[in-house]
Amino acid sequence: MSTTTPDSGGRPALTSAHELAAVAQELFVERGFEQTSVDDIAAAARVSRRTFFRYFSTKADVLWVESPAELATFRRLLDESTEPWREALCRSAPLALHHPAEERRWMLHRAKLLLTVPAVQEKAAVRHAEWRMIATEFVAGRGQSALVAVAAGHATLAATLGAHEYWIAHPDEDLPALHERFLRMVLAGVG
The missing domain is CATH 1.10.357.10 (Tetracycline Repressor, domain 2)
Structure with missing residues (x-):
């Protein structure tokens, strides 16, 4: 699945649910679960908010990937x-x-x-x-x-x-x- 974020160099955008979940979990551990938003996860993973919601209904759902x-x-x-x-x-x-x-x-x-x-x-x-x-x-x-x-x-x-x-x-x-x-x-x- 391709993402809606164009490649701007650096780390490539993520394309799998597991990779997106790993980024989210890292942020949850670093910043706290409640303090981390879906927008934070999408930005860190270099995907759109819409792409995040193609994979997961809520941010907690990343833990069940x-x-x-x-x-x-x-x-x-x-x-x-x-x-x-x-x-x-x-x-x-x-x-x-x-x-x-x-x-x-x-x-x-x-x-x-x-x-x-x-x-x-x-x-x-x-x-x-x-x-x-x-x-x-x-x-x-x-x-x-x-x-x-x-x-x-x-x-x-x-x-x-x-x-x-x-x-x-x-x-x-x-x-x-x-x-x-x-x-x-x-x-x-x-x-």
């Missing part, structure tokens, strides 16, 4: 799994949220914003419910009782959030490994 793919990957990995349900969750959840090393900064910014900005946390509830339901439905589909399935869904979400919270304070650690450790600790008590 990868969510549909992550949720689909989580569901697919669990569907393809042949291992016991705890092992499947411990392996699949970190893989579903894994991004290449060059996306580390973007991931850290997203985690900080999701866990610390009240306006973002409100919108996060919908995505968290989807994540939890995928785990719950998977465990129920493995013949576990509704009680165990619901507990496993909530435990999976809690471990995911906990791993990210810990990672924010310890960014030199490996997020997928942390995520798996959190899942193993929390899921050990389920069932």
Whole structure:
């Protein structure tokens, strides 16, 4: 997709939702979520306000740019799994949220914003419910009782959030490994 801003030299205008989201997240971390406007994001990305709204309905939506793919990957990995349900969750959840090393900064910014900005946390509830339901439905589909399935869904979400919270304070650690450790600790008590 081309942008409506002509090339004036320097950094080229951005053309993907992910790149636009990365610029927005950087500004949110630097300036504050509430203090950053859509116009600020568009200017920093060298796109028009109209282009921003082609990709996102609100500025908070930039944080969910990868969510549909992550949720689909989580569901697919669990569907393809042949291992016991705890092992499947411990392996699949970190893989579903894994991004290449060059996306580390973007991931850290997203985690900080999701866990610390009240306006973002409100919108996060919908995505968290989807994540939890995928785990719950998977465990129920493995013949576990509704009680165990619901507990496993909530435990999976809690471990995911906990791993990210810990990672924010310890960014030199490996997020997928942390995520798996959190899942193993929390899921050990389920069932």
